[in-house]
Amino acid sequence: MNRARAVLVFVRASLGVLVGLSFTPKAEAYETGRSEYGARLHFPSLPARVRLATPMPGVSDGGRGALRRAMATWSGVVCGSLGGSFVEANAGEDASIEVRVVISGWRHGAAIAAHTDVESDKWTGEIRRVEIELDATRRWSDVERVPADALDLETVLLHELGHAAGLAHSGQTTVVMRAGLKPGHAARRALDPDDVAGMCAVYAAPASIRKDEPSVRTDPGGSFVSAPRAFAFSAAIGAIGAGIFGWRRRRNARALKRSDPGSTPADA
Structure with missing residues (x-):
């Protein structure tokens, strides 16, 4: 298996991981109540x-x-x-x-x-x-x-x-x-x-968040995107880029071989 084909296999595997991660349920699926205009419901003081x-x-x-x-x-x-x-x-x-x-x-x-x-x-x-x-x-x-x-x-x-x-x-x-x-x-x-x-x-987060403003998520258990998930996403994105680069090199090598049958592709 040449280098370009190996890259394509890696891209396919990485895309499979990426799709799988996108359908993984979140560790926390709670909902917070909202007022008529989108502010988070809360008591101004407790208890x-x-x-x-x-x-x-x-x-x-x-x-x-x-x-x-x-x-x-x-x-x-x-x-x-x-x-x-x-x-x-x-x-x-x-x-x-x-x-x-x-x-x-x-x-x-x-x-x-x-x-x-x-x-x-x-x-x-x-x-x-x-x-x-x-x-x-x-x-x-x-x-x-x-x-x-x-x-x-x-x-x-x-x-x-x-x-x-x-x-x-x-x-x-x-x-x-x-x-x-x-x-x-x-x-x-x-x-x-x-x-x-x-x-x-x-x-433990700002209460007056309107519907047209970005929501603030407080996660006491850690970051919403865990380190393994972030690594997997980064690897998948990198693999896609490498796959595109490998595909272009392979296409150029084939074009060169057709124009000069006696040459040898550099990535063979």
């Missing part, structure tokens, strides 16, 4: 105060324990200046997040068991008030082993508090901020690195 406005029927302590545990889980996230996301509001104290159990007149459709409404400044994305609603006509559970016809209350509250803090749904399937939870589904009461990265992106 945010939370109140359970109405108890959940059929659940021990009305769901207060599940809410406290969900708040403590998010408050365990530490990155940059973030530390302590939620605290329980005292009696008579104003709460920026209220959790309400809807006994009748559920307005979000049969497929939705919980809904979070975030009121924010459309220009800055600063969250002013949040209302989390839970459908009381569903069966809710607060035990370790979730019954087949019930939803785990702590899992749902952990998810909805993520929305309250400014997170949208994640594309990952094993995280707290994924969309959808069916009755009997195993509880998800611990945060995935994807969930943590999303919270850190909201509170």
Whole structure:
């Protein structure tokens, strides 16, 4: 195999690597919520105060324990200046997040068991008030082993508090901020690195990012483009250039051989 053919084989292999890398899923697929004008949703200061406005029927302590545990889980996230996301509001104290159990007149459709409404400044994305609603006509559970016809209350509250803090749904399937939870589904009461990265992106990066401005991505786990991936991309680009150069030399050699059959190509 002559040098030009070897270069072409290397180019093909490098292009295969390049295509494979382009379809490799990102390590973190979180989404951050946006206001009407594209600003990142966020509380101007933390911790945010939370109140359970109405108890959940059929659940021990009305769901207060599940809410406290969900708040403590998010408050365990530490990155940059973030530390302590939620605290329980005292009696008579104003709460920026209220959790309400809807006994009748559920307005979000049969497929939705919980809904979070975030009121924010459309220009800055600063969250002013949040209302989390839970459908009381569903069966809710607060035990370790979730019954087949019930939803785990702590899992749902952990998810909805993520929305309250400014997170949208994640594309990952094993995280707290994924969309959808069916009755009997195993509880998800611990945060995935994807969930943590999303919270850190909201509170460790500039908040007022408009749709027409470049977004800023905060990745506590390291650079978005890893060293091996950067090397592979560089090698592929270099290989393409080398392949083009080799192809031109080979074409010129063939043209020379046709014009002078007695000559020998330099790269034979």
